[in-house]
Amino acid sequence: MSRQSRAAALFTHPLLWTALLIAVLPFVAGANPFAGQGGFVDIATTMIIFGLFASGFNLLFGHVGELSFGHAMFFTLGAYVTALYTKGFNVQVLGLTLQHGAAGNMVIALVLSLIFALLWAWLLARIIVPRSSGIYFSMITLAFAQVIFFITYRWNELTGGEDGMQSIARPQIFGIEWMNSSAHFYWFAAAVVFVTLCVLYWIINSPFGSVLHAIRENKQRARFLGYDVDKFRVNAFVLSAAFPAVAGWLWTYFQQAINPDAGSIEYSGNVVMMSLLGGSQTFLGPILGAALYHELQNGVSQATKYWEAWIGVVFVVFVLIGPRGIMGLIDDVRHYGIANAVRRLFSRRARVQTDLVEELPPLDEPVASEVSR
Amino acid sequence: MAYIFKTEKLTRRFSGFTAVNAVSLEIPEGGVRTIIGPNGAGKTTFFNLLSGLLPPSEGRIWFREREITALLAYQRARLGIARSFQITNIFGRLTVYENVRLAVQAVHDGRANFFLPERRLGNLADKTDRVLRDVGLYEAREARAENLSHGDQRRLEIGLVIASDPPVLLLDEPLAGMSPAETHETVDLIQRIAPGRTILLVEHDIDVVMAISTTITVFQTGQVLATGTPQEIRANEAVQRAYLGELA
Structure with a gap:
C-alpha cells in the first residue's frame, strides 16, 4: 500500500470517526448556538449508550440481514442484573429464599450482566434460529422480549414492578465517588463504549x-x-446480545434508576430506527443514527409534545428518499459529488437500486428450481 | 473400480410426480460424466439429491465408500462435493474478490475465527488470486459481482466451485445463456480443471457434450436410459429415438 492510500485509509477509518464523534458529542448534543447554549453532557451520554446498543443490534440486522424485534431484552437484562447486583434483593421462589446484599463492584456487575444476557441469547438462538428467518424470526424475538418485559413489569418483589428501582449508586473507583459528576461519567461511558465498539469492529472485519x-447475501451459496x-x-x-448488555449496564449506572421501559417494544424499535437512519450496512451508521435520533428527540420535544410523531415523519422521509441512511448519502456524495448525489436522491432509478426491501431480510430464502426443466 | 458416487434406488417425488425414479448408478472416479436427457428427465433433481439440496424420498447415496444420504449440504461440501447452479448463484453485492475469498476460506481452518484479521489468515489471498487468474477474472476483482456480464458471472460461479480444490464438481448447465465466444472459453476452462477431478455435468449443447465427455448418461422420465462413451451413445438406437433424434 502506498503512503498516500494508507493515509486515506486512516482518514476514512470508521474507528477514527467513532472516536471523533464521541469526543465532540458532549459539546454539541442539544446545543443551541443561537441562544448561546452549549451541549448537554447527559444527552451525549444517552447518545453513546444507545449507539452501542444499536451497533450490537446492527451486527445482526445490517451484517447478517436478520431483523430482531426484541433486542431490548438484552439491554434490559444487562440493566436489571446490574441494578439487582448493586441494590441487593430478597425474594421467595418456589419456597426458596434468594438473597443478595448490596454490592458495588462494577466489574462483577458487568460480568454478571454479560453472563445472563449471553446465556439467554444462546438459549433463544438454539431454539429459534434454526427454525425461522425473515418476518417469523422478527416476530419470535419480539415474543421472547415480551416475556422478559413482563417479568420486569410484574415481579414486584424482585424488580420493583412498574416503578422499577431507584437510587442506584454509581460505581466508585478506589473508593472515590469520581463518577457522580455528569461529565466524569460521560468520559467513563465514552471509554467503555469506544473499547467495546473496537471489539465489534474487529469481529465484523474478521473471517x-x-x-x-456471505450469509446476508446468499444463504444457499454459503451453505x-x-x-x-x-x-x-x-x-x-x-455475540450481538453482548453489546446491548454492556449498554444496559452503563444505562443503570447513568440513570441511577431502572424501570421496565428499558425492555419495551419501543426500545427494541428505536434501535431499528437508529440503524436505518444512520445506515445499517455500515459500521458508523447505528452510532450516527443514535446521535441523530436523540438530537431530534431533544430538539423537537422542546417545540411540541407530539415529538414522537415528528420523528416518525423524519423516519418515513428518510426511508423514502435515502434508504441507505446518512452513511449512504455521504457515500453518494463521495462517489458522485454533491450535485449528482442530490439528483440521485430524487431520481427513481437510483432509488430502485437501493430499495429498502433489499435491506430487509427476505420472507424466506429462494429455493433453486426443484424440478428439472 | 473405485466409485466416487454410488446411488441405490434413489427416488424423489414431488407431490405425486416422480422426478427421479429408483436410479441405481455407480459413477467411477475421474473424467467428465455428462448427464443428458429431455426436459423434465430429472437431471437437475438428481444433482440436487447428490449435493444435498433435496433429501431423497427413498434410496441411498454413497460418496467414496461413505454413506452420505443423511448429510446436509454444507457437510457434503466439506467432503469435497462442490456444485454450481442452473441459475447463477453468487454473492451479488460483494466484490469478485470477496466472492472467491469466501470460497477459499470455507475450507480453511480459520474460517470461523472471530479475532484474526483476514490478512493474517496465511495464504488466503494468494489462493484467491490464483483462482481469479484461473477463471480469467483477475482484472475484474474489485467489481461488484452483480455488475459483471452474464458470462463472467457464470465463470465466477465456476471459480467459487473450484476455489476449495474439490475432488468432485457438479456443474449444472454451466454454458446456459453464453455467447459462442464465452462458451468456447468456458469449455477450455472446464477441460483445464478436469485432470485429477471428477466432473459431473448437466448440459444441453450436444456438440460440447460429445467433445468433452468421457462418459455420457442419458436420463429419461427419471430413469437411466443408457450409459456409455459418446460414440456408444451416438450409436444407441433407444437414445436416438428418445432424445438425439429430436435434434437431428
Missing part, C-alpha cells in the same frame, strides 16, 4: 464477519461452499 456478509449457516447465525445472535 467470521465476512461469512456473515454449498461448506459453511454451517445456522451455526454462524446462532453465534452472531449471541
Whole structure:
C-alpha cells in the first residue's frame, strides 16, 4: 500500500470517526448556538449508550440481514442484573429464599450482566434460529422480549414492578465517588463504549464477519461452499446480545434508576430506527443514527409534545428518499459529488437500486428450481 | 473400480410426480460424466439429491465408500462435493474478490475465527488470486459481482466451485445463456480443471457434450436410459429415438 492510500485509509477509518464523534458529542448534543447554549453532557451520554446498543443490534440486522424485534431484552437484562447486583434483593421462589446484599463492584456487575444476557441469547438462538428467518424470526424475538418485559413489569418483589428501582449508586473507583459528576461519567461511558465498539469492529472485519456478509447475501451459496449457516447465525445472535448488555449496564449506572421501559417494544424499535437512519450496512451508521435520533428527540420535544410523531415523519422521509441512511448519502456524495448525489436522491432509478426491501431480510430464502426443466 | 458416487434406488417425488425414479448408478472416479436427457428427465433433481439440496424420498447415496444420504449440504461440501447452479448463484453485492475469498476460506481452518484479521489468515489471498487468474477474472476483482456480464458471472460461479480444490464438481448447465465466444472459453476452462477431478455435468449443447465427455448418461422420465462413451451413445438406437433424434 502506498503512503498516500494508507493515509486515506486512516482518514476514512470508521474507528477514527467513532472516536471523533464521541469526543465532540458532549459539546454539541442539544446545543443551541443561537441562544448561546452549549451541549448537554447527559444527552451525549444517552447518545453513546444507545449507539452501542444499536451497533450490537446492527451486527445482526445490517451484517447478517436478520431483523430482531426484541433486542431490548438484552439491554434490559444487562440493566436489571446490574441494578439487582448493586441494590441487593430478597425474594421467595418456589419456597426458596434468594438473597443478595448490596454490592458495588462494577466489574462483577458487568460480568454478571454479560453472563445472563449471553446465556439467554444462546438459549433463544438454539431454539429459534434454526427454525425461522425473515418476518417469523422478527416476530419470535419480539415474543421472547415480551416475556422478559413482563417479568420486569410484574415481579414486584424482585424488580420493583412498574416503578422499577431507584437510587442506584454509581460505581466508585478506589473508593472515590469520581463518577457522580455528569461529565466524569460521560468520559467513563465514552471509554467503555469506544473499547467495546473496537471489539465489534474487529469481529465484523474478521473471517467470521465476512461469512456473515456471505450469509446476508446468499444463504444457499454459503451453505454449498461448506459453511454451517445456522451455526454462524446462532453465534452472531449471541455475540450481538453482548453489546446491548454492556449498554444496559452503563444505562443503570447513568440513570441511577431502572424501570421496565428499558425492555419495551419501543426500545427494541428505536434501535431499528437508529440503524436505518444512520445506515445499517455500515459500521458508523447505528452510532450516527443514535446521535441523530436523540438530537431530534431533544430538539423537537422542546417545540411540541407530539415529538414522537415528528420523528416518525423524519423516519418515513428518510426511508423514502435515502434508504441507505446518512452513511449512504455521504457515500453518494463521495462517489458522485454533491450535485449528482442530490439528483440521485430524487431520481427513481437510483432509488430502485437501493430499495429498502433489499435491506430487509427476505420472507424466506429462494429455493433453486426443484424440478428439472 | 473405485466409485466416487454410488446411488441405490434413489427416488424423489414431488407431490405425486416422480422426478427421479429408483436410479441405481455407480459413477467411477475421474473424467467428465455428462448427464443428458429431455426436459423434465430429472437431471437437475438428481444433482440436487447428490449435493444435498433435496433429501431423497427413498434410496441411498454413497460418496467414496461413505454413506452420505443423511448429510446436509454444507457437510457434503466439506467432503469435497462442490456444485454450481442452473441459475447463477453468487454473492451479488460483494466484490469478485470477496466472492472467491469466501470460497477459499470455507475450507480453511480459520474460517470461523472471530479475532484474526483476514490478512493474517496465511495464504488466503494468494489462493484467491490464483483462482481469479484461473477463471480469467483477475482484472475484474474489485467489481461488484452483480455488475459483471452474464458470462463472467457464470465463470465466477465456476471459480467459487473450484476455489476449495474439490475432488468432485457438479456443474449444472454451466454454458446456459453464453455467447459462442464465452462458451468456447468456458469449455477450455472446464477441460483445464478436469485432470485429477471428477466432473459431473448437466448440459444441453450436444456438440460440447460429445467433445468433452468421457462418459455420457442419458436420463429419461427419471430413469437411466443408457450409459456409455459418446460414440456408444451416438450409436444407441433407444437414445436416438428418445432424445438425439429430436435434434437431428
